[in-house]
Amino acid sequence: MSTAKKDHIITTAIELFAEKGFEGSSIRDLATRADVNVAMVNYYFGSKDKLFEAIVEHKAAFMRGKLDEIAANPKLDELEKMNLVIENYVEKVLSQPSFHKILYQELLRAERQTMHDNIIRIFVKNTQTVREIIEQGIKKKIFRKVDPQLTVASMMGTINQVMLSKAMCAMLLEGNKSFSPYTDPAFKTRLIKHIKQVMHAHLLQK
Amino acid sequence: MSTAKKDHIITTAIELFAEKGFEGSSIRDLATRADVNVAMVNYYFGSKDKLFEAIVEHKAAFMRGKLDEIAANPKLDELEKMNLVIENYVEKVLSQPSFHKILYQELLRAERQTMHDNIIRIFVKNTQTVREIIEQGIKKKIFRKVDPQLTVASMMGTINQVMLSKAMCAMLLEGNKSFSPYTDPAFKTRLIKHIKQVMHAHLLQK
Amino acid sequence: MSTAKKDHIITTAIELFAEKGFEGSSIRDLATRADVNVAMVNYYFGSKDKLFEAIVEHKAAFMRGKLDEIAANPKLDELEKMNLVIENYVEKVLSQPSFHKILYQELLRAERQTMHDNIIRIFVKNTQTVREIIEQGIKKKIFRKVDPQLTVASMMGTINQVMLSKAMCAMLLEGNKSFSPYTDPAFKTRLIKHIKQVMHAHLLQK
Amino acid sequence: MSTAKKDHIITTAIELFAEKGFEGSSIRDLATRADVNVAMVNYYFGSKDKLFEAIVEHKAAFMRGKLDEIAANPKLDELEKMNLVIENYVEKVLSQPSFHKILYQELLRAERQTMHDNIIRIFVKNTQTVREIIEQGIKKKIFRKVDPQLTVASMMGTINQVMLSKAMCAMLLEGNKSFSPYTDPAFKTRLIKHIKQVMHAHLLQK
DNA sequence: CATGAATGAGAGTTCATTCAT
DNA sequence: AATGAATGAACTCTCATTCAT
Numbered sequence: 001m002s003t004a005k006k007d008h009i010i011t012t013a014i015e016l017f018a019e020k021g022f023e024g025s026s027i028r029d030l031a032t033r034a035d036v037n038v039a040m041v042n043y044y045f046g047s048k049d050k051l052f053e054a055i056v057e058h059k060a061a062f063m064r065g066k067l068d069e070i071a072a073n074p075k076l077d078e079l080e081k082m083n084l085v086i087e088n089y090v091e092k093v094l095s096q097p098s099f100h101k102i103l104y105q106e107l108l109r110a111e112r113q114t115m116h117d118n119i120i121r122i123f124v125k126n127t128q129t130v131r132e133i134i135e136q137g138i139k140k141k142i143f144r145k146v147d148p149q150l151t152v153a154s155m156m157g158t159i160n161q162v163m164l165s166k167a168m169c170a171m172l173l174e175g176n177k178s179f180s181p182y183t184d185p186a187f188k189t190r191l192i193k194h195i196k197q198v199m200h201a202h203l204l205q206k
Numbered sequence: 207m208s209t210a211k212k213d214h215i216i217t218t219a220i221e222l223f224a225e226k227g228f229e230g231s232s233i234r235d236l237a238t239r240a241d242v243n244v245a246m247v248n249y250y251f252g253s254k255d256k257l258f259e260a261i262v263e264h265k266a267a268f269m270r271g272k273l274d275e276i277a278a279n280p281k282l283d284e285l286e287k288m289n290l291v292i293e294n295y296v297e298k299v300l301s302q303p304s305f306h307k308i309l310y311q312e313l314l315r316a317e318r319q320t321m322h323d324n325i326i327r328i329f330v331k332n333t334q335t336v337r338e339i340i341e342q343g344i345k346k347k348i349f350r351k352v353d354p355q356l357t358v359a360s361m362m363g364t365i366n367q368v369m370l371s372k373a374m375c376a377m378l379l380e381g382n383k384s385f386s387p388y389t390d391p392a393f394k395t396r397l398i399k400h401i402k403q404v405m406h407a408h409l410l411q412k
Numbered sequence: 413m414s415t416a417k418k419d420h421i422i423t424t425a426i427e428l429f430a431e432k433g434f435e436g437s438s439i440r441d442l443a444t445r446a447d448v449n450v451a452m453v454n455y456y457f458g459s460k461d462k463l464f465e466a467i468v469e470h471k472a473a474f475m476r477g478k479l480d481e482i483a484a485n486p487k488l489d490e491l492e493k494m495n496l497v498i499e500n501y502v503e504k505v506l507s508q509p510s511f512h513k514i515l516y517q518e519l520l521r522a523e524r525q526t527m528h529d530n531i532i533r534i535f536v537k538n539t540q541t542v543r544e545i546i547e548q549g550i551k552k553k554i555f556r557k558v559d560p561q562l563t564v565a566s567m568m569g570t571i572n573q574v575m576l577s578k579a580m581c582a583m584l585l586e587g588n589k590s591f592s593p594y595t596d597p598a599f600k601t602r603l604i605k606h607i608k609q610v611m612h613a614h615l616l617q618k
Numbered sequence: 619m620s621t622a623k624k625d626h627i628i629t630t631a632i633e634l635f636a637e638k639g640f641e642g643s644s645i646r647d648l649a650t651r652a653d654v655n656v657a658m659v660n661y662y663f664g665s666k667d668k669l670f671e672a673i674v675e676h677k678a679a680f681m682r683g684k685l686d687e688i689a690a691n692p693k694l695d696e697l698e699k700m701n702l703v704i705e706n707y708v709e710k711v712l713s714q715p716s717f718h719k720i721l722y723q724e725l726l727r728a729e730r731q732t733m734h735d736n737i738i739r740i741f742v743k744n745t746q747t748v749r750e751i752i753e754q755g756i757k758k759k760i761f762r763k764v765d766p767q768l769t770v771a772s773m774m775g776t777i778n779q780v781m782l783s784k785a786m787c788a789m790l791l792e793g794n795k796s797f798s799p800y801t802d803p804a805f806k807t808r809l810i811k812h813i814k815q816v817m818h819a820h821l822l823q824k
Numbered sequence: 825c826a827t828g829a830a831t832g833a834g835a836g837t838t839c840a841t842t843c844a845t
Numbered sequence: 846a847a848t849g850a851a852t853g854a855a856c857t858c859t860c861a862t863t864c865a866t
Binding site (some may be wrong): 243244245247249 | 825826828829
Binding site (some may be wrong): 164 | 224227229244250267281307310311313314322323326329330352353355356362363365366370374379397401
């Protein structure tokens with residue numbers, strides 16, 4: 001079936017784009033790496049641009065869903081929701097560092113409006129869900145009167161900061177470039193713990 | 207003198223690369239925009255890659271200096287230093303959004319080891335200075351026993367998060383894509399205030 | 413039976429080639445338009461080139477036959493024969509403008525010797541039949557001593573000239589690009605009348 | 619200077635396109651034949667399509683001018699004008715058989731609206747000039763009341779008919795494929811004589 | 825010191841064709 | 846008998862770079 005090969009191309013493309021960037025990667029590179037014919041990418045996806053869109057679409061579902069579920073759960077108070085959001089978000093990002101990189105690379109580029117807008121849509125969606133949790137918490141006086149939007153930026157920004165470059169992250173944490181933080185379970189625990197601690201201190205009434 | 211022309215090319219290149227990315231920009235585009243001959247870039251800088259290095263070098267000085275000065279000032283306690291660092295960093299980043307974009311684009315790419323390493327060096331340098339302030343504050347019991355590295359990540363990450371995309375930042379803050387946050391003085395104040403608030407809550411003993 | 417499908421492909425191909433030219437048409441275009449599988453053309457005809465040959469062969473019979481019949485009819489004198497030839501030729505060409513276009517496109521190309529020769533054979537055959545009528549008329553002193561070959565060229569050339577481009581023909585006749593001369597019965601009458609008039613004036617003794 | 623090389627490319631392209639058609643010719647073929655770099659065509663002309671436009675423009679001037687001059691000459695009556703038009707047109711077409719082929723190939727294709735329209739414009743211009751001469755002749759009662767538009771078609775069509783294919787023309791005239799009619803001065807005389815004869819018989823009052 | 829012309833390599837894409845089913 | 850998947854070759858075009866002047 002063709003889905004297997006399409007998925008294989010997508011998986012390989014995510015790695016390649018994460019390494020070399022979208023513009024920096026050639027279809028020939030991709031074909032060689034994925035061990036398929038050069039014409040396959042255009043055959044399956046129509047164009048290099050549409051391959052990118054397919055990647056985003058392929059992975060977007062994975063990024064959605066869980067956050068809304070958490071936000072909608074009536075059994076949880078806002079602090080519990082924030083804790084779950086943090087755990088969930090860190091988990092997701094660390095499990096797909098390459099895809100995360102691609103999204104951010106594209107976000108940093110002003111060109112290609114359509115794709116840019118698609119990606120923004122994904123981010124804005126996630127961001128708003130978290131913002132609403134915070135606003136709800138403020139309304140209920142569980143949280144202090146913080147800046148909701150920028151609080152989301154702090155939460156996500158912390159994670160993104162360590163995802164910028166494996167080498168840099170490794171150096172900052174261990175002073176050792178070859179350390180692999182993204183696959184180290186201790187790092188995940190440490191990151192979650194830190195973000196929770198920052199958010200608690202920031203959000204909770206003294 | 208040729209320095210003026212070189213600077214002009216560098217300035218134009220920063221804008222162009224921020225818009226279209228390094229790979230997405232052609233030397234012809236750049237030459238047209240800067241109103242110089244196509245051969246000038248190679249003539250002055252040797253190659254497109256070396257132009258990038260020149261950009262980084264050119265601006266790196268600007269990013270350095272002030273932080274060390276703050277850190278070394280014996281008249282300030284660690285909290286005051288952190289406040290100044292935050293103000294200074296926000297100021298710098300917002301005054302050069304294009305250059306900031308380029309650095310982060312390059313950082314997100316694993317390729318081009320030399321350049322990657324150069325950029326990492328700049329970041330690590332800045333990061334370490336801030337980390338040392340925090341560690342000093344902890345030692346002096348002014349600050350709580352936080353995770354110094356990740357605290358720096360939170361501080362810088364918050365700023366970077368809003369710098370990712372003008373359009374996204376505008377949407378998140380105002381729900382309006384055409385709002386220009388980077389040049390809005392109110393936004394700067396708001397951002398500094400927020401980061402200080404987060405850092406204070408996080409760092410200070412209850 | 414497969415003949416129906418082959419004919420369907422041929423008919424569709426004639427339209428397509430007339431519009432976009434042989435080289436400008438892709439087998440995929442053709443397959444989509446004819447609503448058959450991409451592999452069908454090669455399956456039925458062996459190759460794109462052989463499809464062209466099949467088209468020519470398929471239609472060649474239609475172009476032959478009638479002229480010989482007219483030429484061989486002992487009950488007609490040469491002037492009557494010329495009149496019938498004119499009527500018959502105009503009729504045929506106007507009824508198959510697309511096929512006529514394809515033949516002339518190919519004729520204008522020096523390449524593809526085999527195909528070129530095939531088409532030339534069809535033309536030369538028709539031409540010679542008409543030339544013989546004229547030569548016979550001259551011999552019988554019904555016609556003046558004209559240049560037989562070039563007289564045929566004038567007759568056929570007049571028709572071909574208006575068949576070159578529907579848009580141009582329409583403009584020349586009506587100053588209106590959207591007029592459809594090839595399907596207008598009045599135009600056929602007008603064309604036949606004109607050619608007869610030219611030929612009569614040219615061929616007949618004063 | 620660059621004009622020499624541009625002209626060289628144009629000249630080579632005219633030959634190539636006449637042989638293989640526009641779509642059938644590749645830029646690589648052209649570059650090899652003209653002994654220039656593959657990138658030169660795009661460098662000089664922007665694209666393959668624009669090269670075609672450049673060819674048309676380059677030669678269009680050559681096709682214009684003389685006809686208008688003849689038509690406007692007050693010293694000539696309409697019959698003399700027609701004679702000169704015939705001589706002039708045959709002369710021009712025979713001197714540039716390849717370019718003539720290209721124009722007609724393109725005219726036979728329905729696609730590429732812009733180019734089609736450009737070529738139609740050239741033709742319509744020439745055609746109208748001749749038509750006006752005929753209409754003037756009719757008005758002055760020098761000519762019979764013929765169909766002006768189709769009379770032009772007969773004149774031009776006769777020439778075009780022999781220009782369709784060198785091989786076919788040679789066969790029709792001499793029964794010998796290798797005869798080179800376009801460069802044979804006797805053929806030119808013969809063609810002019812024939813067309814004049816046809817036009818005189820057709821146009822003049824008995 | 826500066827430039828317009830020129831180049832070879834490689835980009836994305838399309839093509840006619842083949843092959844396993 | 847018929848097809849969707851797959852392919853390698855070739856296409857136009859753009860690129861960073863070089864070179865003669």
